Amino acid sequence: MTIEVTDSACGQIGHLDSEPLLYRYSSTGNHETGRERRVSLTGSTVAFRANFASNQSAPSPAKSDLSDSCANQYAGLNRRTYRTVAERCVIEFSSTESPAVKGILFNLVYILGILCALPWLLYRRFRYGKYREGWSQKLGGELPIRTSDANPLIWIHAVSVGEVIQLKQIVDGMRSLDPSLEFLITTTTETGFQVAKEKLAGCQVSYFPLDFTWTVRKALQRVRPSMIVLVELELWPNFLAEASRSKIPVAVINGRMSDQSFNGYRKIRSLIKPSLQDLSLVAVQSEETRNRFVELGSRSDLVHVTGSIKFDGVEIDPSNPNALQLRDFFQLKESEFVWVAGSTQSPEEEMVLDIYLRVLNHLPKSRLIIVPRHPERGTEIAEMIERRGFNVIRRSSPSQQLFDESRKAVGLLDTVGELKACWALADVAFVGGSFGNRGGQNMIEPAAHGIPVSFGPNTRNFRQVVELLLKAEAVKRVADATELEEFIVQSCKNPDEALAMGERAKDLISKQQGATKTTCQLLLNLLGRNTAAAPEQSNAA
Known part of the structure; x- marks a missing residue:
């Protein structure tokens, strides 16, 4: 698509090509020194200024290719100055919408949102012990200071536990291709922070700064990353604008966009478009998601379909030490039929326990293990279990395992980061978050x-x-x-059918793997650490 740049007095003076991002200026006729022309460019006004030596006529019509790999395309163009030696002119791009004004407006919106949510935040702080850590980093931007530029530093942000767990294969994959890389991992939740500390050896771990202008500016000044990587989709406008002003490339990996998110973003397309145009790379899970990013404003040549890295991160060894430890802890017998209900949320625990009471009439040798999405609800769920006459074997309280041997025991895995290993114990699985408004949880791991x-x-x-x-x-x-x-009862009574279903899932998942390798190569290409051509786009769904 070509956008014509016109001047009311002189007619057409040039044009802008959107793909690839290449700016061309064509001078025509004689122009006064310092004459300014204002043109409308998809909603943003930019200034075109042609400066020539005093009393010198403009050169004959000519074209100069003025490439810019970092500038935004249409709206919110950062200030850029280009010199063309042949024409001896300066073309200056400057948005009439001040970034400072936008930043202040976003600050006010965030403050209002925090004030509205304050009662709920305080309740969760005192009820569950949430939101007590990392405030110097979240509000003050006090992230680790980068002391050396000897090696590239990659800042990877993952919101919570699910995204953090995916990072190990990305970090390991990038290190295998370039051992000199250093990593800073940030997360939003305390459980995500704990898992990152435990799982990502050799990486610095911190909390992500809140998207206030002063916070993100200080954080970026301290960290000075060579590249920023966002897992799935985290569009914080002040953070992305500051990264762009600092000329730091930003990538989204394993990107996905649900119907609900897409519909919401479309309503505020003009607000998020500048943030999307600040991205240097978008690696997404499916062709549908790619089309959505492009429709919202991402450059099509920067959006790649890689498939989901979740397919690569599955653990399928039932004899791994963590799984064996959990089997012993929950006192499971080989003859028992084990049902794992993972990533559950209210009211799914109540439903699962009521079903289990009825299932015992058909399958007296069955066992149930509940793994809540939020481990801090452990006490609440333990009380549910006891009210139904079951003993509780609670992972977070290993010393409290004395109970009435005449009663059936239900396992409660209320810890962080052990669900992957727990799926290996299951004969049948239920993935929670799917009977409420959550929108589901990762079903790839149990299916694998x-x-x-x-x-x-x-x-x-x-x-x-x-x-x-x-x-x-x-x-x-x-x-x-x-x-x-x-489904639970039939899976036990018809083991051949259950096995066939499981094998179909296992085979499908193995065919979807490979996103991690493609993603790592794209990131290294963006960083300029690998001369290989960009990988072909995947056909993964």
Whole structure:
């Protein structure tokens, strides 16, 4: 697409090409020194100023290619100055919408949002012990200071536990290609912070600064990263604008955009478009997500389909030490049929426990392990279990394991980072977050173990993955508690059918792997640490 730049007195004086990002200026006729022309460019006004030596006529019509790999395309253009020796002129781009004004407006919106949410934040702080750590980093930008420029420093941000767990394969993959790389990992949640500390050896770990102008500016000045990588989708406008002003490339990896998110972003497209145009690379899970990024404003040549790195991060060894330790801890016997309900949220625990009471009538040798999405709810869930007459084997309280041997025990895995290993214990799985408004949780991990997997009707956050699995008849979507109960019972009574479903899932997942390698290569290309050509786009869904 070409945008014509015109002047009311002189007619056409040049044009801008949007793909690739290449600016061309054509001088025509004689121009006064310092004459300024203002043109409308998709909603933003930019200034074109042609400066020539005093009393010198403009040169004959000519074209100069003025490339800029970092500037935004249409709106919110950062100030740039280009010199063309042949024409001896300066073309100056400057947005009439001041970035400082935008930053202040966003600051006010954030402050208002925090004030509105303050009662809820205080409740969770005192009820669950949340939001007590990292405030010097979140509000003050006191992130680790980079003391040496000897090696590239990659700043990777992952919101919470699920995204943090995916990072190990990315960090390991990039280190295998370039051992000199250093990493700073930031996260938003305390559980994510703890998992990053535990799982990502050799990486600095910190909390992500809140998106206030003063906070992100100080954080970036202290860290001075060679590149910033955002996992899935984190569009914080002040942070991205400051990174752009500092000429730091920013990439999104494993990008996904649900129907709900896409519809919401479309309503504020003019606000998020500058942030999307600040991105130097977008690696997404599917072609549909690629189209959505492009429609919202991302440059199409910078958006690559890599598939989901979640397919690469699965652990499928049932004999791994963590799984064996959990088997011993929950006192599971080889003859018992084990049902793991993972990533559950209220009211799914109540539903699962009521189903288990009925299932015991058909399967007296069955066992249930509940793994809540939020471990801080452990005490609340333990009380639910006890009210139904079960003993509780609680992972967070290993010293409190004395109970009535005549009662059935339910396992409660209320710790962080152990769900992956727990799936290896299951004969059948239920993935939570799918009967409420959460939009589902990761069903790839249990499916990779070759076991029958079920989930509820609300899985919008994993729509492409769910469609793949359902098409292959590799999982079961249940509409309500009755269907879930039937699925659990049938999985035990018809082991051949359950095994066949699990094998279909396992085979499908193995065919979807490879996103991590592609993503790492794209990141190194962006960093300029690898001369290989950019990988071909994946056909993954």
